[in-house]
Amino acid sequence: MKTIDSYDFTGKKVIVRVDFNVPLNDQMEVTDDTRIRAAVPTIQKLREKGAGVILMSHLGRPKTGPEDKFSLRHILGDLSAKLGTEVQFANDCIGDEAKEKAAALKPGEVLLLENLRFYKEETAGDVDFAKKLAGLADAYVNDAFGTAHRAHASTTIIAQFFPNDKMFGYLMGNEVQNINKVLKDSERPFTAILGGAKVSGKIEIINNLLDKVDNLIIGGGMMFTFIKAKGGQVGNSLVEEDLLDTAREAMEKAAAKGVTLYIPEDAVAADKFDNDANRKTVSSDAIPDGWMGLDIGPRTRETFKTVIMNSATLLWNGPMGVFEMENFAKGTVDIAQAVAAATGNGAFSLVGGGDSVAAVNKYNLQDKVSYVSTGGGAMLEFIEGKVLPGVAAVEE
Ligand code: AMP
Numbered sequence: 001m002k003t004i005d006s007y008d009f010t011g012k013k014v015i016v017r018v019d020f021n022v023p024l025n026d027q028m029e030v031t032d033d034t035r036i037r038a039a040v041p042t043i044q045k046l047r048e049k050g051a052g053v054i055l056m057s058h059l060g061r062p063k064t065g066p067e068d069k070f071s072l073r074h075i076l077g078d079l080s081a082k083l084g085t086e087v088q089f090a091n092d093c094i095g096d097e098a099k100e101k102a103a104a105l106k107p108g109e110v111l112l113l114e115n116l117r118f119y120k121e122e123t124a125g126d127v128d129f130a131k132k133l134a135g136l137a138d139a140y141v142n143d144a145f146g147t148a149h150r151a152h153a154s155t156t157i158i159a160q161f162f163p164n165d166k167m168f169g170y171l172m173g174n175e176v177q178n179i180n181k182v183l184k185d186s187e188r189p190f191t192a193i194l195g196g197a198k199v200s201g202k203i204e205i206i207n208n209l210l211d212k213v214d215n216l217i218i219g220g221g222m223m224f225t226f227i228k229a230k231g232g233q234v235g236n237s238l239v240e241e242d243l244l245d246t247a248r249e250a251m252e253k254a255a256a257k258g259v260t261l262y263i264p265e266d267a268v269a270a271d272k273f274d275n276d277a278n279r280k281t282v283s284s285d286a287i288p289d290g291w292m293g294l295d296i297g298p299r300t301r302e303t304f305k306t307v308i309m310n311s312a313t314l315l316w317n318g319p320m321g322v323f324e325m326e327n328f329a330k331g332t333v334d335i336a337q338a339v340a341a342a343t344g345n346g347a348f349s350l351v352g353g354g355d356s357v358a359a360v361n362k363y364n365l366q367d368k369v370s371y372v373s374t375g376g377g378a379m380l381e382f383i384e385g386k387v388l389p390g391v392a393a394v395e396e
Pocket of ligand 1: 195196198222238293294295321322323324353355
């Protein structure tokens, strides 16, 4: 893997695609600085290695041209404080000002370019626009994994202008390495745990994982499409009628591949979608009319925990129930704790996807799993088995 560690940056200008797409409040203050903090190690390393560092990012979804509420100028103070140096700013990501400021950068200095998406050429993947950005620097670093599944000018197209001088930053390198470790180099038994609301959007993931795992655990709302496909009674639970055949095919594929598919035996059912609903534990294929399954039941929790504790590799995406409501969070809490405990015993665990990351953070287990992917859509496409254009562009 090409990373910044093995490259000589002395006296060079490097253009770095970072992800500074952070939330701002009405006063244009950063309300969650996670993404800025995450970019700091790569930037500081480049400065230490003697590079003049040019940072480029998108912020929000501006429609046509510049809009103050999407200006990266708003994060300048925050970024300067975190880097311990005054970061310079160019009011346009291309053009004379950017060129002059980039050319004047001294080793260790940092220049932030204005929002790339003020140009529609960015998301269109325009080659001329990418070339103008490339013209600012001698080397290219991609450290924005969250946009790696998009063939945008700054995430993919630009790489062709640096055939021998392109590499991953630490953030992106870690994501690629950890997801590859699970998908391509996993120790056995390998168990994937999938939850969340729906099967749709996860079909490709299920299909790809069935080629790789020993065990596939299904929980969350998506379990009921499988249970109904097997002929069970699901009451008012979330079901995707149009995916019943897809669920049947997945079950057949699992059997053919020798993958053990774990579908919950019991569920916690509620008489309405409310934390204070009446609730009872029922067999997962006998949810009474008027009731809906909102969490996995106690027998299922025990089965899942045992499978998890006996695994050497774990991939978890999606909550086991409606964990935002305390009365339906037990399944997700137990699975999160089991993943953490298995990791403590030596298993490698990767947690990814918005809600499972939220769960791991909520239960304070983020340091007890091997790796938490922040990649969102990029991470999901990666585990679907797709080649991410931003990754391929650097690796080619
Ligand atoms: P996803 O975005 O597909 O990962 O889905 C996450 C959401 O699924 C969370 O907001 C959960 O509340 C929801 N969810 C999990 N289990 C269930 C269930 N049994 N019924 C309805 N929603 C659920």
